[in-house]
Amino acid sequence: MSSFIKKTRQVLSSRSGFFILVLFLFWLKTYIVYQNNFTLGVNNNVQRFLLFVNPLPFGLLLLGLGLYFGGRKSYWIEVIISLLQSVWLFANTLYYREFSDFLSVGIIKSSSSVSNNLGLSVLEIIHPTDFLVFLDVLVLMLLLSLKVIQPDLSRPKRRYGVIISVLAVVLFAGNLGLAEKDRSQLLTRTFDNNYIVKYLGLDFFAGYSAYQSHQQTATRENARASDVEKVLDYVNKNRSEPNISYYGKAKGKNVFILHLESFQQFLINYKSDGQEVTPNINRFYADQHTLSFDNFFNQVGQGKTSDAEMMLENSLYGLPSGSGMTSYGASNTFQALPAILDQKGYSTASFHGDVGSFWNRDNTYKSWGYQYFFDEPYYKTKSNYSIGYGLKDKIFFQQSVKYLEQLPQPFYAKMITLTNHYPYELDKDNQSIAKTKTGDKTVDGYVQTARYLDQAFGEFMNYLKKSGLYDKSVIVAYGDHYGISENHPKALAKLLGKKSVTKYDLAMLQKVPFMIHSDNLQGGINHTYGGEIDVMPTLMDLLGIQNTDTIQLGNDLLSTNRNQTVPFRNGDFVSPDLSKIGSKVYDNQGNIVNTKKLTAQQKEILKDQQEHTDKSLSLSDKIVTGDLLRFHTLQDFTKVDKSQYKYKYSYGIKALKQAQKKKKTSVIEQNGGKSTQDLYQTDAPELKDK
Template sequence: MRSVLKRIRNGLDTRAGFFTLIVFLFWLKTYIVYQTEFTLGISDSMQKFLLAVNPLPAGLLFFGIALYFRGKKSYWIMMIVDLIQSLWIFSNILYYREFSDFISVSIIKSSGSVSNNLSLSISQIIHPTDFLVFADIIILAVLLFFKFIKVDYSPAKRRYAALVTIASVILFACNLSLAEKDRSQLLTRTFDNNYIVKYLGLNFYAGYSGYQAYHESLTKSKASSKDITKILAYIKKHRSVANMSYYGKAKGKNVIIFHLESFQQFLINYKVNGKEVTPNINKFYSNKNTISFDNFFNQVGQGKTSDAETMLENSLFGLPSGSAMTTYGTTNTFEALPAILNQRGYSTAAFHGDVGSFWNRDNTYKSWGYQYFFSENYYKVKSGYSVGYGLKDKIFLKQSVKYLQQLPQPFYAKLITLTNHYPYELDKKNQTIAKTKTGDSTVDGYVQTAHYLDQAFGEFISYLKKSGLYNKTMIVVYGDHYGISNNHKKAIAQLLGKKSVSSYDLAMFQKVPFMIHMKGLQGGINHTYGGEIDVMPTLMDLLGIKNTDTVQLGNDLLSTKRNQTVVFRDGDFVSPKYSKIGSTIYDNNGKVVTNKLTKKQKASVNKQEARADKTLSMSDEIITGDLLRFYKPSWFKKVNKSDYSYKVSDALKELKAAQKKSGTSLLSENGGVSTESLFKTDAPELK
């Protein structure tokens, strides 16, 4: 036994022995993280094998660099490589826990626009055990420092180093070949980053996301007008015809978009201990003048809220990685709904109780044609007024009235709430409903912040009625994305009253509310399948705006003849008949039918999959190639971003001049008397 230990000890005192040990420890911790921190959907023996193998090619390649050097330099290089690798793993553990995705180069590039207040989220996400990814570094450093492992000063044998490098390349080639065999088009149909990590590893994904970022830049420089011509032909062929029963019903009306942060459909009529979580939204949902969609899905990717806004007002998807608003919002040409309405006499404004730079809104909104952007600088902020990412909803909405009443009518206004945002924390004086008892601390506070949001919504609707805006406005209410990620399966099952949840259940869990309300509108529950990509064409038809030559990838939800395939950003889709989640096909009862489809049914599913791929690819082409610079409808005027200034003094001066010129603002109609007092709130901070 002693002789064995001595041989191991002697082996570790060589450069090759230490190299073997550090590579093994790196592989081990990576594999453990794969199994415990990420939900990669391992479904067969080949995927299990590739998951175990894929850390090795990169490990051999990067650690192998040290073998070209001698002495302490070689050991320093291996330790630094291990530290960098560990930081990458650690960062992805935290990011995945919140977003169910991996960090991309695009996300890193845009981190400055989304970094404020993230320290609070990180403090909630991080677990003490996460730091174990650095354990091997600490142990090896101690062993080297106290000379339990001695540094090998012998000359570097370059041929052995070269063999390790060659072996890493050959191993990766084999890995890639087996991955492509198990998952064809792995790198050409990259809508889900989980597949890249599952098959090729976290390190390869880092390089691949960097390539994607470079490719996006290259794509824009190579794009031409021919690219948009092909897309226009496809859109024309697949555009739904407007439902004339609803077309133009909201013409000339104000439009208010009420953005329910992280709000999911399951909250509608949901109760905790017999108490409704969202009584005001429930009432609005079932109002006879509200069209409520119960099969409406969020379709966001890494951009989350920014993706929801991009779809809502452009009918274009977010990017496969990163955020379109942060990467392209400043420089790209858009033909967004605010600009279209502004050119038809609407005043346009966005309201948000956080800093204007978040998600690059202060630049993107100009590209979209927003005249005004009332961000944090426009609001009174005191201690206790904010939580998490900005002003509490009740305080935010009450102060927003000051500016809303000054907008010349008709207006298009979007109000983005914030309180129902992860990590779902609320001070005790604002907690008016009990937490759920799933045992998941991330999930259980969700109903409390949702209940608070509902109360704020009720106060806002009450103000609209008292002020007279309610009867002159089309009110659109939507949830932007999931609040509870799919990583909380046990808690989700408890919330839904199930023993467990399948991938199909989790797909259905992606439903968010979408409601359109207006006095005289024929309401009811609409069961059509749709998503955020469909909002813009739906609203344009309701407003009676010609919509036969625009570049939009969604279709009017009220059309009687429309394709009901809802495409997710990762390439999966759901529909009334069949849904494809990963490589599994489900029927509308959630039963797996992958191997039970007839030839005709398979052809139908393949057609849906092709449509999903085509739609996502076209959206990516439009955004990354900035293709709208090559095309605009004859009636549309290209947005000039220099027309807008969101500086408080400039904007308020412009708003005052606009009121005087039009005389149609609510404030003007009220003889200059403010309606702010009509907004009643029980916010304890204001008492």
Template sequence: MTYQNNFSLGINNAMQQFLLFFNPIPFGLLLLGIGLYFRGKLTYWIQIIVSLVQSIWLFANTLYYREFSDFLSFGIIKSSSSVSNNLGTSILEIIHPTDFLVFLDVLILILMMSFKVIQPDMSTTKRRYGAISSVVAVVLFSINLSLAESDRSQLLSRTFDNNYIVKYLGVDFFAGYSAYQTHQQTATRKNASKSDVDKVLDFVNKNRSQPNVSYYGKEKGKNVFILHLESFQQFMINYKSDGEEVTPNINRFYKDQHTMSFDNFFHQVGQGKTSDAETMLETSMFGLPSGSSMTSYGSSNTYQALPAILDQQGYSTASMHGDVGSFWNRDNTYKSWGYQYFFDSSYYDDKDDYSIGYGLKDKIFLQQSAKYIEQLPQPFYAKLITVTNHYPYDLDKQNQSIDKTKTGDKTVDGYVQTSRYLDQAFGEFIDYLKKSGLYDKSVIVAYGDHYGISDNHPKALAKLLGKDSLSSYDLAMLQKVPFMIHSSNLSGGINHTYGGEIDVMPTLMDLLGIKNDDTIQLGNDLLSTDRNQTVAFRNGDFVSPDLSKIGSKVYDNQGNKVNTKKLTQQQKDILKEQQDHTDKSLSLSDKITTGDLLRFYTPQNFDKVDKSQYKYKYSDGMKALKEAQRKKKTSLIEQNGGKSTEDLYKTDAPELKDDDE
């Protein structure tokens, strides 16, 4: 019942429907059969406890899937300390009363045992019953796996969406499978060797695109801002609700004569969501098939990330985020990436009404960030991570400036309100950059990190977009997020090349004129004229200007489903090449991460990062910042004769007005 009602597993035929019914039985029998190895009351209580654990697992997966369209893996559970922060609001929003029905059988059994409605069999233990149940369970699972492989070959040998594993083999098997994967992480790193890097370099060098001579080095020496627009999807650009423009400031920036905007730019995140987006942006490597590479490997792995590269090119590097530094293990990963400064929530003033959900509200966060931006020696690389436009898209009444939409879906209808708030904060920040003089001295990159509204809301999304329904291809196209590069040196316009977050790092390096012909990066320059436009998704699907594969279906670039049996030989070759490129990219990325392969290879003109030199405590960070200002004397505040530019930052945040009063 949970499979059918709470998960979108894509049942396409009678075999899949049968397996959905069948796959809980082998593991249920195996686990419940543990009790048969004991005697008396202990047998019964062991089985009740097993049933309770399974109910908790199913309940937890129901809630997680409702929010993230994925299943709980041991990689996620392992990193729970860094992602559980501030989840209370989200959980309360997504729980349905019927979710608790999974505990009904456990409650009834406990009552029946407590009131002795069930009388335990106190006879001598017949262990053969336990052994028989275990053997039958293994046989049934073998049948399950065989049937699954007949319907979906290479189910476990290729990187598939977790939905496939649960659909064919069950949520209990997935628990064991993800635990095995977590164990393998340790073993894989131990077994990796320097020779593994050769295969990676061979692929990377064959797929490395040449920089566009019209853009290479065009922004050399400029500051770089990365504005991380939380959960902001491309369809919100120029979107109107009841005839009212939702994001006028971002729309103007998108269409500015000096902004290059990409309208076929896709997020490529997996379970790591925002952490995956950051990983791709800073390292040109994919996130993991399950869990977050930042939480699993960020503390220990070797990286050649953009902050470290820019640091060694004379840049100051900083990330700013109005939440605790441990979230997504940023306080450790950023050291591995070579960030000189990390201004987390400990650097910001906070009051009861300053924060919402995952940290400081955007207007307050960006306004307070100005005092750190003006102290960074120029040129600098500064990433600012907004959070207010985050699920469950709740916003206090005093900050609401547009009505909710009326699709009837709570998740969807608040999205325009938080998007408008993000847009207002974005507009205020851009105004500050103009007034302070940083606007013309900087490359300003703005991008959406991942979807805001998941595929689990197709009816509401269709209504929001004025459509009757959405196909799998439509939903894939909704994975587009904005990507914009602004500089006074650039001629703006809409670029239609297909790309994704994996391509940001090489694009910026070429724009800044940083040599990039021996690095290990899986993306390629979005401005190159000879680039591969296959966009790989973390689940093994892909989109391109030619053909796209979503699940088991193939579409042309008009969104029409293609009969693969009627493809021309040329189309078959293109499709195979695209799938091979996708599979190879994902596979090599996983090998680089899980084997920590970059420890065996260092590009020319790059020094390995020494994590011990970075300290992010407030006292340490401010001391280092003051020392850097004294040495370089290129910060905005130094150039302004020691006078702060904070008073140039104007915000209409009602919380700050209340404070002034």
């Protein structure tokens, strides 16, 4: 035995033996923390493998620094690096437990925000087992201090350090390649910090967030207050006058924003094999009190849903690449619709049956002034309650009622559906219409999930009518972005009964429904060209909220003198007259126009349209990347204090109770304290055995 112990000590005392020991412990504690302290949503074997190996590349790279030094210094450098890893794991464990997100460099730099959010509750959320991440460091320090491990004092062979560094880079390249294969555009779109840690590791996330923070800080520091004057000059020149027939028509009413995932305009009144795909939404669209827009376009970029939300509630475009919500949602100053309404006496809430960290909503919503964010922890979940990205729509709406009925009125409630999401899969029990037969598996399930969304929509409308909310509210329903991309032209052509689809057809297929319902509105189909950038000014005018000094890049869709050029994020545009798609110009019949044969007036119009598109996109990017709204003072508006908002379940429930005591206008209060949940009827098969 003594011989074995002696040999073990000799091996561990060697430079390579000690390095392997520290690396193994570095990897082991990191992997254990991944598995026990974070909820990363590992769904397949590739993700399990990557989660298992992703601590190694950075472990090799960081600990390998010690191999460039000789003697005791080499050993202690590796121990100190392991200690720093333990501190990083420990800090992230506490922060994640409270906010379901990871510490970024931007958050750490805003130390006051972190202390406000975490400081008071740290003793409540800390677990004794959290300190186990320091156990390996303690053992290593004792082994060195007690000379159980005696450092190799020979001259270091630095080529070993170089080999380890190169190996780390090669392993990371392989890790990144596998990650991109399983989740394309992982870094360019940055869906969720959980994804980055799951695929590439917590240490990579630290470096990546540092890079992002540096880029953002550099751009922000170059911005000046004078830049806002240039923006305001452009915005004021292009601001349209409100339509006096509609201004203030919905003043004081509740506002519902029903976010219809991946729902395209062509689904309105569309029939598949003789059946209406969306009968409930069709009725809503044609209702005598619904204003429906049939030339309303999604204008999203890589941020897709997050871009739609950015435009909807800020009248600012998404970024040319990535997502503005994930990159700037936590750090920027916003003058968003939820915050404006909050300061006008509204309760503001977003409902979403997925994790709050997706698209950085849990941070961004604080910047936008949402008082409440009801995300996954607020909902009861079972294995068959969810599909794809979260709760099935019928279950989502049904469970949302218990929070909705507690919101003091008037309220602003955004409800984000999920089931009609790529890859359009639905369990057999919920299928009520046959798949289409285009031969494209991605496309053919679209009508099934759209029908399911429509049924969920119909059930929710029935509840609103029974509870009395239907007549007390403005109900806005819109499609956030395309459902079937231009990468499926043959299938799209078959769906639409065409031989083929042109570039112009594909541009027109970017139309999504936009509908505004209120019992005192004269409904009808409005043919004006517009897009998601125009929603915020439209709603503000309908609600009678002063809107003369805001920085918004859209215009009221109901205005009679508005610019009808609709920019796309890639610089193309569409309009009622001429549209530019790629390098071609089209008329409103979809014919390619020979620009040389245009009249002087038409050429001037085309030039103005392109300038409007380029200028509005450029200014939006400057507003977001330069955080220009910090320099802008909005009349009767107080800058949002993010530290006021906490979305954790326990905080949210407590805040709801306090709000009801303070302002007794909620549905449940007006119903004599009795819940209205029994009024909600759903045929969701998952709930039949409840």
